[in-house]
Amino acid sequence: GDSVTQMEGPVTLSEEAFLTINCTYTATGYPSLFWYVQYPGEGLQLLLKATKADDKGSNKGFEATYRKETTSFHLEKGSVQVSDSAVYFCALTYYGQNFVFGPGTRLSVLP
C-alpha cells in the first residue's frame, strides 16, 4: 500500500539555521502531498500542499516541491525561529480519501 517515510528526529537547530526535513513516498499513482505541523499542546494544522508534479507549496517561509522523479516532498526553510519548534508530518492522499501520514519529525530550535 501507499506509505510515507520521513527523516528520523529529533532535529535540533540554532535560530536562523537552514532547515531540511526529508519526506519520500511510495504510491501507485500521483497523489497530492501535504505537510502538517503540530505545535506543543495543539492539533495538527496544514502547513502547505502540492497537488501535482513540480508544484511548489509555500507558507510561513516554508517551502516544499513535489518531485515525481524522486518521489519526494522535502520541507525547507531558510532561517528557522524558536517558534517553529513543533512536530512536522508529511502526508499524501488521492482525492481527499484516506490521508496517509508519515511518522513525524520533531524539530527543536534553540535561541
Add this chain to the structure above:
Amino acid sequence: DTGVSQNPRHKITKRGQNVTFRCDPISEHNRLYWYRQTLGQGPEFLTYFQNEAQLEKSRLLSDRFSAERPKGSFSTLEIQRTEQGDSAMYLCASSLAGQGPEALNSPLHFGNGTRLTVT
C-alpha cells in the same frame, strides 16, 4: 469558522468498559475522518464519512469499534470492551470535498483530539 470540536478532551476508563467520543466538524464540511495517534507516531486512518455515508474503514477498525454520522453533521466513535492497546489520542478531522480538482484535494482540518487511557 469555529473549528473542529472534540469531546471529551480526556477519558480514563477501565479495561472492558465502553467509551464514546463525539466530533463536531466545521459546519459546511461534508467529509469527516477519524484517526488514531500513538506517542511518537503519525495519525493512522480509521474511517471516513462523506455526509452520512461511511465510505471507507481501515483494517485497524476491529468489530469493537463503530462510528456513526447521523444526518451528516456530528459523528460519534464508540469503542466496546476497551483494551489497554486502545490507549491513544483519537483525532477527528473534516474537509470540504467538492467537484473541482482543488476541492477534491481539500486539506484536513483537525480537532485537538480525545486522549483515551485504558487502565
